[in-house]
Amino acid sequence: MPPASPSLDKGLPETGHRLLADVSLPAAVLHERPLAHNLAWMQRFCDAHGASLAPHGKTSMAPALFHRQLAAGAWAITLATAPQCRAAFAHGVTRLLMANQLVGRANMAIAAELLAAGAELYVLVDSVANVRELEAFFGERGLRLPVLIELGVPGGRCGCRDRDQVMALARAVDDAAALELAGVEGYEGVIRAEAGHAPAAAVAAYARELVTTLQALDTDGLLRVARPLVTASGSAWHDLIAEAFRDAGLGERVRRVMRPGCYVTHDHGLYGEAQARLLARRPEFAEGLQPALEVFAQVQSLPEPGLAIVAMGRRDVGGDRLPVALRRYREGGAADAALSAAGWRVEKLMDQHAFVALPAGVEDVAVGDVVAFGISHPCLTFDKWRKLCRVNRDLEVVEVLDTCF
Known part of the structure; x- marks a missing residue:
């Protein structure tokens, strides 16, 4: 032989x-026992808080893990780039949340191909300039692109910095025939500690601001979709985000979406330390x-x-x-x-x-x-x-x- x-x-x-x-x-x-434990743990956590899970696929970019997350109950898979979305769709993932701005005609072409092929795709916007580019590109092709307004923080990464920017951007989206405002997005991982203290209070306040921003858009009649989204959460502060969303009195019309990614394998370093802080905040989570x-x-x-x-x-x-x-x-x-x-x-x-x-x-x-x-x-x-x-x-x-x- x-x-x-x-x-x-x-x-x-x-x-x-x-x-x-x-x-x-x-x-x-990858060790199967802790992997299976983590998949079930995070899904139970989201279910218990009335939230949908859209795990961040950029962590693994492993389609086999995407399908295990979906089989466990995940609502969607989050990705970071247009090529990542294309890869996930090619492996059978049809609901995609791209937690990033869609810029560049080549990337827009990928998104257009996905929409034309039947994907349910959400992307982020944080500027009127980007809205105009998206409106021109997708309007020429007769496609309609759902967008989420990103709310950032001063000194952070992308995202509108205040409510006035959000409302002006929402009106621009409302005027764009090829775009559909589907909700509000944020990422609390850019909130840094001050004076050596974990920023738990700031993270919770940020989650509440995401909620009140969504409510302001709804009050002004700028959310025309049947079920708008409010979404945040990495793998370090999911308890604070989930509780703020749960306790906001949003009702069933709003879909509360959690997007942790590293939870799927966890680690012996950065996220191990984050979990130690979580267990200190929430001792009732005896098994993390x-x-x-x-x-x-x-x-x-x-x-x-x-x-x-x-x-x-x-x-x-x-x-x-x-x-x-x-x-x-x-x-x-x-x-x-x-x-x-x-x-x-x-x-x-x-x-x-x-x-x-x-x-x-x-x-x-x-x-x-x-x-x-x-x-x-x-x-x-x-x-x-x-x-x-x-x-x-x-x-x-x-x-x-x-x-x-």
Whole structure:
């Protein structure tokens, strides 16, 4: 029998399905149990708060995960760019919320193709100039584009900075035959801490401002759609956004849409810390999200005492924070035979190498040992990979997931 053809992608099984024996490392690994837990947890959370879930697909750009999110009850998938929307639609996602302004004729052409093919697509606007460009482009093609007005914050990213700008923009949209004002959008992640304190009060106030802005548009007769949207929420402040939307007395006419993305895998860094703050605010959430994404890599060299070089670098793991060594295995070993990685500390990453400081007295490390690393900010690790391995408790690969970056 001829040997199996080698994989063209890093991190994939070649001759079998055992992560510790048959996969070319480094590999990005999704653990099924915490992944399933996170999918169910966030959907239950949104359901309990009367909100629709439109998870941000830019986190993973993995169609298999999109369909699991939709199967769990998600209302739509959020994307960041027109090509991302096209990729999601090509894989069967028909309701798309592009949480960004649609600028440039080439990007508008992609959106027009999606609308003509039957997609339900929402985009953001925050300037009259953009409204005029969209009106001209989509009007020429006889298409009607739903838009959401983005409400920003001073010093933040995109978005109108005050109510007067919002109302003037809404009137411009109302005058545009090819556009339809579908609601209000915001992103609380741009609100920064002041004097070292978490901006919980500012986030809650911002969520309330999104609601009152929507109500002002409705009062002025500028929301003509049957069910307008109010939407916000990343993965760090979803409790405050959901509660502000729930308690605003909006009624069933308004669809309250939550857009977290990183929740799907969570992490051992940025979002782990955000969840610790959430649990401090909401101790009733006894069980939160669980880290599901890790990068497995091997010890490549032990060049001097106290130092291990691991074959994993910036091309394999996001750089918001240095990865965290979690546990270790012998190559070809069993999932239930993990060795300690306590005290192991990643000190520096190069393109393909991690410098790992070992605690004093460690003598059982061998070249070829497999180390599982926790990551920070899933978006920045997902986009390093075109294929990821989903594994069960025994570290057997049960699915290879494609990404569409």
